[in-house]
Structures are given as structure tokens and as C-alpha cells.
Amino acid sequence: MRTIISLLGSLLVVLGVMLLIPIIVSFIYQEQIISSFLIPALSSLLAGLLARLKFREEKITISTGMLVCALGWIVISAIGAIPFYLELDYSYVDTLFETVSGFTTTGITVFSGLSEFPRSILFWRSLIQWLGGLGFLTFFLVVTFRGQSGLFQLFTAESHKINMSRPVPNIFKTIKILWLIYAGFTIVEIILLKILGLTFFDALIHSFTTLSTGGFSSYDASIGYFKTAGYQYYHLIEYVIIIFMAAGGINFLVHYKILTGKIEELWSGIEMKYFWGIIAGVSSLILFEHYLHFPFEWSGLEKTFRTTLFQVVSIITTTGFGTESINGAFFPALAKQLLLILMLIGGCVGSTSGGIKVIRIAILNKLFNREVKKIYYPKRAVLPVVVEGNIIPDDEIFRIVALFFSWLVLILIGGGITAILSDLPAWNAFSGIFSALGNIGPFYFSVSKMQSLSDGIKITYIIAMLAGRLEILPIFILFSPQAWRD
Amino acid sequence: MRTIISLLGSLLVVLGVMLLIPIIVSFIYQEQIISSFLIPALSSLLAGLLARLKFREEKITISTGMLVCALGWIVISAIGAIPFYLELDYSYVDTLFETVSGFTTTGITVFSGLSEFPRSILFWRSLIQWLGGLGFLTFFLVVTFRGQSGLFQLFTAESHKINMSRPVPNIFKTIKILWLIYAGFTIVEIILLKILGLTFFDALIHSFTTLSTGGFSSYDASIGYFKTAGYQYYHLIEYVIIIFMAAGGINFLVHYKILTGKIEELWSGIEMKYFWGIIAGVSSLILFEHYLHFPFEWSGLEKTFRTTLFQVVSIITTTGFGTESINGAFFPALAKQLLLILMLIGGCVGSTSGGIKVIRIAILNKLFNREVKKIYYPKRAVLPVVVEGNIIPDDEIFRIVALFFSWLVLILIGGGITAILSDLPAWNAFSGIFSALGNIGPFYFSVSKMQSLSDGIKITYIIAMLAGRLEILPIFILFSPQAWRD
Numbered sequence A, B: 001m002r003t004i005i006s007l008l009g010s011l012l013v014v015l016g017v018m019l020l021i022p023i024i025v026s027f028i029y030q031e032q033i034i035s036s037f038l039i040p041a042l043s044s045l046l047a048g049l050l051a052r053l054k055f056r057e058e059k060i061t062i063s064t065g066m067l068v069c070a071l072g073w074i075v076i077s078a079i080g081a082i083p084f085y086l087e088l089d090y091s092y093v094d095t096l097f098e099t100v101s102g103f104t105t106t107g108i109t110v111f112s113g114l115s116e117f118p119r120s121i122l123f124w125r126s127l128i129q130w131l132g133g134l135g136f137l138t139f140f141l142v143v144t145f146r147g148q149s150g151l152f153q154l155f156t157a158e159s160h161k162i163n164m165s166r167p168v169p170n171i172f173k174t175i176k177i178l179w180l181i182y183a184g185f186t187i188v189e190i191i192l193l194k195i196l197g198l199t200f201f202d203a204l205i206h207s208f209t210t211l212s213t214g215g216f217s218s219y220d221a222s223i224g225y226f227k228t229a230g231y232q233y234y235h236l237i238e239y240v241i242i243i244f245m246a247a248g249g250i251n252f253l254v255h256y257k258i259l260t261g262k263i264e265e266l267w268s269g270i271e272m273k274y275f276w277g278i279i280a281g282v283s284s285l286i287l288f289e290h291y292l293h294f295p296f297e298w299s300g301l302e303k304t305f306r307t308t309l310f311q312v313v314s315i316i317t318t319t320g321f322g323t324e325s326i327n328g329a330f331f332p333a334l335a336k337q338l339l340l341i342l343m344l345i346g347g348c349v350g351s352t353s354g355g356i357k358v359i360r361i362a363i364l365n366k367l368f369n370r371e372v373k374k375i376y377y378p379k380r381a382v383l384p385v386v387v388e389g390n391i392i393p394d395d396e397i398f399r400i401v402a403l404f405f406s407w408l409v410l411i412l413i414g415g416g417i418t419a420i421l422s423d424l425p426a427w428n429a430f431s432g433i434f435s436a437l438g439n440i441g442p443f444y445f446s447v448s449k450m451q452s453l454s455d456g457i458k459i460t461y462i463i464a465m466l467a468g469r470l471e472i473l474p475i476f477i478l479f480s481p482q483a484w485r486d
């Protein structure tokens, strides 16, 4: 219990410091809403420092580690929501929803009329996503590093086994490198978007939410805004965002390797092969189906290609930006199905993406191939599941299967709750929870519909967003009395 | 290759004999369409006997066994469709579709205006389902028994491991007992339905398709017909059918044990507990949701209860009879979701049901519980998945996982093909393949829509119906060059 409070204290201190940054934005734009940030910032700092002074950390068990992670993000979301609650005309549940959607990089919004919002509020909303993007991973690494050494292995097991071991032996150095790459990419995107005509503020906001695969925009029309508002280079803006969404969806250890000169890492690993393969395959299918419904014209090809690629990359990386509504006629039935499947898959491990993750789908696929192969081999033959020359131990496959299975079960439960507490049809009710659990953003009903849903559904989605981000198990631990006893 | 032809020969002989039975019906009703049955009957007998005379059986491998099973049902469906093709005004693909739908006990129909059909044709359509009900299991047992002894274990592995070993040591005696129980239940249902006012023909037809969980009816309105046609005891007719649908969905080895006096087998096994639990749970949820949308009246409660229970049992046992359309307002969004999930689950192993099967869902659930438990135990602790005191070996769990995973993949592929070759919306397109793969029958679009779908979709469904019935692997084998070489 002491360790839990002490670890939460550290998180509160970080949150408190972060809450001071929007105050600068508030100064620049002379918005004079400083107190809305200062109150939660100081409370958070005070509580955090007190907790750190009063309680010492001890070695913790796996279950305590998971409990801290789940609890930590709930607590800082509860505090991070305060500026929204104080400045905007929304209920606390709505602002909490928006904050959880931010930290988990989900990007489902219950706010509308965004262009009228104070700049500092929009900035905070984006910053939350940027912090959440690598924050979940970082906090998990820190928490587990302080516990048993086996814990770190637990987390990195999958990436470790497929030859993606830590780039450097020291865990804090690893974290530092990850944040440097993350910040570096963000700065490059800001510069590119600025060059292409965005205001510095817009470039900043959207770069924060691209690399974090968060997907919050400062416009109700998302990235589609830049076209309708008449930006000259809107095509290029979209391509730049496609590239950086993809960057956010790729394992940051792969980025590290690429930056250290091993460019082939971009396509040589099994997860990257699947990642590019899925993007190419799904995009082709959507293009094909699109032209079954619309007449083909050379002049429109670039636009169709760009819009398709944008949406496919946006969904598989779980960013959720849009230039064309996935509810509309542009994406016919097959496209709608494919995009829903992408929501389940998600991006790569070690990225800022949500979802089940590409490598796990690849391993499940290998498992199936193995089972088919078994038919042709003698009964006692041992046929391991091999990925990149390494045997995936049974324990790891079972963990993946359990994750996959519980993912489906949570979708069913969440879809059921949505169906019963709303007037949404069965299919649309499922799509919302696909999106929340996968930390994606878009779904098959309107944003205004989402905003009008009952608090029961919103709380269900809050739990789903956290469950998806934490890969489910910690959320189960949260509801387990056994974990709290330790 | 010789063995394959010889085994197919046996199947053709059986089919030939069966094709002679409708001729009796044709005589009784003086329909004079004897040649439509006689031609395929004699061809089948002749070809079958020739094959048996010319070719000898040898020991076969697992893959050959699976190949024979897949091929066998395709061949006899192709011949079994001939009477429909000769007598009715449908394309060959349509009649093949109907025949595969029959033998696999799926029950999706592309025929309409059933009450105008010749009696012998309706009889053949029902008989096909009755034969398919236990026929798939029987043929598999026979084929595998003649091969390696390990093959039989492969099939019965799951039931065996959970303490449901063969009732008697001799395989042919087992098969005989299964068919006796099956026939016995069918006769009891015929008598009960006759007492409740059905004509002998209707009682026969519907009993055939209840116990086989096939779901073909001789009326377009399915079981709903008996109410609208003014049958006095239509309530009781529905309750009787509920009971016998449930009987068809339960492992026939459980029936055997019950009949030998162990009545507690009806609820004591883990699969039975899940089976009754799911029926009770889902029915309660649907009732609850129904009354959120409709005013509660005591007078209507029995009707609502009966209709709900009927549909839940009809879908989980994969029978597919209906008294109320699952597309209508009676079943709101949550109900529609739940019924779709039931389509995935299906009935018990060793029953005539399709679907993934209840016991496998139970084992996947146990697997998830084990993974959660692992967090609290030391890293090296061995925590097996235990069902009824027996450890489920990893090999078996992997097989179940592979089945589950390939089931989902086939749904996605089939749903995609349906979406692209039709104008159905995404959700409805999925529901058809859920139904075909699970051998269920109903789906979320109209029967007339199904009839109008393109041949491409119908052929996809034919493959899906066979894949579901054969539990997928044999269908993969069918497309594998390696299996044909042996």
C-alpha cells in the first residue's frame, strides 16, 4: 500500500509540472484562465510531494505493479480533467471522459465547437495525448523496474523474444532514448506542417496528436478541415500526417535501430512485414471496392488513393484522424468491415498505438499454420511456433491467446451495454467499443450521437479505453480483492 | 487414391439406398415424380458398387481421412441435388446450395413457396437433414476407424479427455447406439406433434429437422406457421420443439448415460452447465431488454417468454427454426448481438449442432482464468488448465485456439466476399456468414434477399457450410496439394 501511494506520488508530481505548461500558452494568448490550471497543478504537486515524503517504495509484486498502473492513470485523469471542467460547460463525467480519451490516446471526443475553445485548453487537450503516447509505456517500465526484475521481462517478453532486445542495457537510458526519438519526430513534423502553411499553434497541436497516435484535432472536421478551409498544400499536409502516423505506429526500438543506420529494420522484421502488408492489402481492397461503386477517372485517382491510404494508416496506427467520414458512401460495406478489423489489430508493439498489436496477430497466424502442419507429421513430432528463427514459448502464446480472447469478450460486454443504454442498432453499438478498446477514435455513428450517450455508456468506454491501453490485465487486477491485500 | 474412391463408394451406396425412400412418399401421394429420384439413386448405387468392387481400402493417414470427409459430402450433395434440379425451377447452383444446406444441417433455404412443393421433394429435403445430423459424425468415425487408431482419438480427443469416453468399446456398436437414440427421439417427437394436431407428414418433416438441428420447415413461416394457421395447441407445439431442439444440441453420449439411469449427467458435466447457463443467461437478458422497449403486461408474459426461449434454444443448438423474425422489433439491438454470439458458440460436442461448441468456449474461458491466476503465482509454478479434474493438454488447447482463430478469419473473408458481391450493409453481410459457418440458418436480412444473391456468394456459403460442419481443417486439406499426393 505504501509503495502504491509513493509511486502515485511520483506521477502526481509529473502531472503537476505538466499542468504548469498551458499557463504559458494562456499568457501568450492573453486568455487569463490561469487559475483553472494553477489549482489542479498545485494540488497535484502538493499531494505528490507529500506522498513521496511520507511513504517509501519497496519491492513490489507483479499484481501490485499492474494495480499501480491502472490506478495511476485513473487518478491523473481525474485531476487532468479539472481545467476542462472549470473552463468549459460540460459535466464532470464528460470532461473525465475527454481526459481519459486523451491520456489513453483514444481521441474519442465529447467536445464540439472546438475552434471557439481557449487556446490553452486546446493545448492541454493535445499535450495530454502527447504525454500519454509514451507515458503509459514509461510509467510501466519505471514501476516494473523497481519491482522484481522478472517484471520488466514480462512486459518486454514479446519484443525481446523476437530479437528486439533493449537497445542499451540501462532502463533509464532506454527511456531517455525513446523520449528523444519521440520528441525529435514531433519537432520535425511541426516544422514540416509549419512550412506547409499551418499556424505554429495548429502545427504543434496536430504533431502532438499524430506521433502519439491520439488523433485529437483542434477542428471538428479533423484533418479534413485543411482542405475545406482552402489550404493550398492540403495534399502534402495529408501525406506528411500519413508518414508521421505510420511513425507513431511503429515500434520505437525499430526507429532507434533505423536511426543508428540499420535502415533495413524498416521492412525486415516480421512485424514490419505484416504492418506494411496489411496497409498495402487493405488499401488495395478498399480502392478496388470503391471503384465498383464509383466511376473511375484518372483525375480523381490521386485523391481516392490519398484518402484511402490516409484512413487505413489512421486506423491501423489507431490515430483516428479523418479526411473523409468512415460512415459515408466513400467507404462501402467491405471498406467498413476492413476498417473495423484494423481497429482490432492496431499498430506495432513498443509504439504509441493501441489495439491487439500486429506481432500478436502474426503469432496467432503462425500458430494456425503449425496446427495445419501437424496433420502431416507423426504424432510425436515437436513443431514449435518459430518467429524470425526464435521459438515462441507456449507460455507466451497462451498469454497472447488470453489477451485476444478477453479483448473479444470486452467488446461483447461493451457492445451489449451500449446497445441496452442507447437506441443505437446492434452493429453501430459494437463499433463504439471497438474504437474505445482499441484506442482509435472514430466509429460507425456520429460524434454528436456519442456526445449525447448516457453516462453509463461513457463510463463503460472510460474503462474500455484504460483496459485497451493497459492491455486489459491490469484492469482485471483493479477489480480483484486479492491484489489490494498485498 | 484407391482408398479415397473406395470410401466414397460406400457413401454413394448409402446415398443410393436413401434416394429410394422418397419414391415411397411419391407413391403414397401419387405424385408420379419417381424418375427424378430413381435416376440419381441408380447412378449412385451403380457408381458406388463399382467403386467398392474395383478398389480396396488400405490404411489411411489423417490427411487422407480428412480429404475423404470433405470430398464425400461434396459428392453426395452434388448427387442429392438432382431431384430438386429435375423437379423444381431453380438453377443447379441453387439446388446444390439447398442440398449442402441440408446435409450440413444449416437450413438456409433458397426455395420459397414451399407449401406448393411436391410432398416427396419436401420429404427428401427433410430426410437430407436427418441423415446429415448424425451422418457427418458417423462417416468420420467410420473413415477414421479404418485408418490409424490415433485418428479416432483425434476426433474424440476433447470429449474423451473430459471423461466422456465411448460408452462401449466397439466403434460400430457405439454408432448403432447413437443412431438408436437419434431415431428414438425422432419417433417420440413425431408422436407428440401428431397428438398436438399436426398431420403425420408435417410431424415427420419437422421432427427430422428438429433432432438434426437442421431447421428446414415445410412452411415459409417456419414454426410460426402453426400459430397463424390457427392450430389450437400451438403453444405446446412450440414447447415440444424447444425440448427436442435442446435434445439435438446435447452430446448424444450424455443422452446415452441419461438413458442408462444417470440422470444427473443432464446438468453435472461442465459442458451441460455452460449450455444451460448460457440459455438461461441470454434468455434473461433478452427478456429484460424486450421489456425496456415494450410495456409489461402479465397476459403477454408467457408469449414473450416462450418466443424468447424458443429463439435462444433454436440459435444455440443451431437449429434455426423461428416463431418471430430475428430481424424484427421483438428482438432489439442487444438481443440481435446476443443471438449473433450464440451463432458463434453453437451446441455441445457429439451433438448434431454446429458452431465452435460450448466445451471449447468453456476451455478458452478456463485458459483466461489460468492466465490471470499466473500473476499471483511464482514464475515457475505450473498451472494446468483443469476441466472436471482432468488436465487439458497444451496440444488440445492449441487446437481449440487454432479452430477459434480460423473460424473468425473465415467469417471475415466470407463477410468481405458477401459485402463486395452484394449491396448488403457491412453488419448484415457478416451475419450471413456467421449463420452459414455455424450451420444455423437465420441471418440479419430477408430470405428473399438470400435467394437473390449472386452465385459467387452462394458458392462461398457452400464452402462455409461444409467448413463449419467439418470443423474447418478438412476444407483446408481439400485445397492442399500435399494431401492429394498421398
Ligand SMILES: [K+]
Binding pocket: A105, A106, A107, A213, A214, A215, A318, A319, A320, A439, A440, A441
Ligand atoms: K487514437
Ligand SMILES: [K+]
Binding pocket: B105, B106, B107, B213, B214, B215, B318, B319, B320, B439, B440, B441
Ligand atoms: K440449422
